[in-house]
Amino acid sequence: MIRFENVSKVYNDGTKAVNRLNLTIEKGEFFVFIGPSGCGKTTTMKMINRLIELTEGTIYINEKKVSNYDIHELRWNIGYVLQQIALFPHMTIEENISVVPQLRKWDRGKIGKRVTELLEMVGLDPDTYRKRKPSELSGGQKQRVGVIRALAADPEIILMDEPFSALDPISREKLQKDILDLQKRIKKTIIFVTHDMQEALALGDRICVMKNGEIVQVDTPQAIIENPVNDFVEEFIGSNATTNFLEKLEEKATVEDFLHRISADHSPSYQVKPLSSQTTLEEALAQLADNDNIPVEKDGEVIGTITRQLVVQYLAKRMIERG
Ligand code: ADP
Ligand code: MG
Numbered sequence: 001m002i003r004f005e006n007v008s009k010v011y012n013d014g015t016k017a018v019n020r021l022n023l024t025i026e027k028g029e030f031f032v033f034i035g036p037s038g039c040g041k042t043t044t045m046k047m048i049n050r051l052i053e054l055t056e057g058t059i060y061i062n063e064k065k066v067s068n069y070d071i072h073e074l075r076w077n078i079g080y081v082l083q084q085i086a087l088f089p090h091m092t093i094e095e096n097i098s099v100v101p102q103l104r105k106w107d108r109g110k111i112g113k114r115v116t117e118l119l120e121m122v123g124l125d126p127d128t129y130r131k132r133k134p135s136e137l138s139g140g141q142k143q144r145v146g147v148i149r150a151l152a153a154d155p156e157i158i159l160m161d162e163p164f165s166a167l168d169p170i171s172r173e174k175l176q177k178d179i180l181d182l183q184k185r186i187k188k189t190i191i192f193v194t195h196d197m198q199e200a201l202a203l204g205d206r207i208c209v210m211k212n213g214e215i216v217q218v219d220t221p222q223a224i225i226e227n228p229v230n231d232f233v234e235e236f237i238g239s240n241a242t243t244n245f246l247e248k249l250e251e252k253a254t255v256e257d258f259l260h261r262i263s264a265d266h267s268p269s270y271q272v273k274p275l276s277s278q279t280t281l282e283e284a285l286a287q288l289a290d291n292d293n294i295p296v297e298k299d300g301e302v303i304g305t306i307t308r309q310l311v312v313q314y315l316a317k318r319m320i321e322r323g
Pocket of ligand 1: 012016035036037038039042044
């Protein structure tokens with residue numbers, strides 16, 4: 001859907017913001033860019049809808065170079081949500097949402113219906129809110145309007161640059177949930193920038209970790225947590241984010257996931273190679289990460305079975321005894 005081929009950006013003052021980016025974002029994907037401030041996330045994003053011209057390489061959308069699109073067509077087909085949502089203060093919420101549909105010359109009836117539908121989609125009662133001015137909305141509500149304004153003309157792609165980072169934690173978490181629900185229903189391609197790993201893990205189908213204008217790792221949240229490619233990624237994830245992610249993963253698990261997991265956990269013991277009686281406990285514990293229990297063998301005979309639970313209990317007891 002969106003393909004970066006050796007894309008670089010050097011600003012006029014010589015700043016190398018993005019360096020030889022190669023990347024493909026799939027249709028319908030929730031794709032997150034993450035990295036420290038100044039690593040090139042916003043530059044990458046703005047090159048997609050040509051708010052910034054690239055210096056080298058090519059970006060394709062549906063296999064057509066972005067430079068070959070009519071600039072208006074390109075912008076209208078790509079929704080854009082900013083951190084400090086810039087609603088027009090003198091216009092009503094309805095007028096704010098209608099900007100792009102009007103530019104696209106939708107008729108009034110269609111625009112009105114669309115505004116109703118969008119407000120309902122994010123839980124803002126249309127009768128109450130459509131005639132209000134932005135100043136009569138809370139921060140979280142304004143940001144919701146920012147999101148639906150980007151969706152208004154039904155773009156294929158939505159770019160979101162740290163859209164929730166100015167919000168308090170509660171509004172933020174609520175909007176994260178909303179955007180996930182929304183994505184499930186509308187199945188748009190969403191490209192989302194954040195510097196918050198927890199947010200990236202909660203939202204992304206895939207996450208692209210950037211540093212100094214380059215890609216460090218592109219992977220699913222689970223793969224990033226389980227196999228960070230280097231210390232930078234590992235530190236960036238942090239243990240809090242990991243714990244939260246794993247807790248959320250459990251909450252989200254379906255019964256089917258659960259059945260798969262139990263059957264994986266209870267693979268018949270004959271598939272497990274028995275441990276030699278001289279194996280160290282440390283080594284056994286490492287192997288028990290993948291198996292619930294492992295038989296122990298001495299002189300070709302099974303002399304017993306050790307289980308993860310027993311080893312952990314034993315070690316825990318020893319630790320307590322030793323203080
Ligand atoms: P991020 O969004 O990850 O914080 P940016 O893409 O905004 O990073 O910036 C990447 C680098 O490019 C930074 O070093 C930044 O200072 C620099 N930069 C951004 N915009 C400009 C500009 N208009 N002119 C010169 N340098 C810029
Ligand atoms: Mg930025």
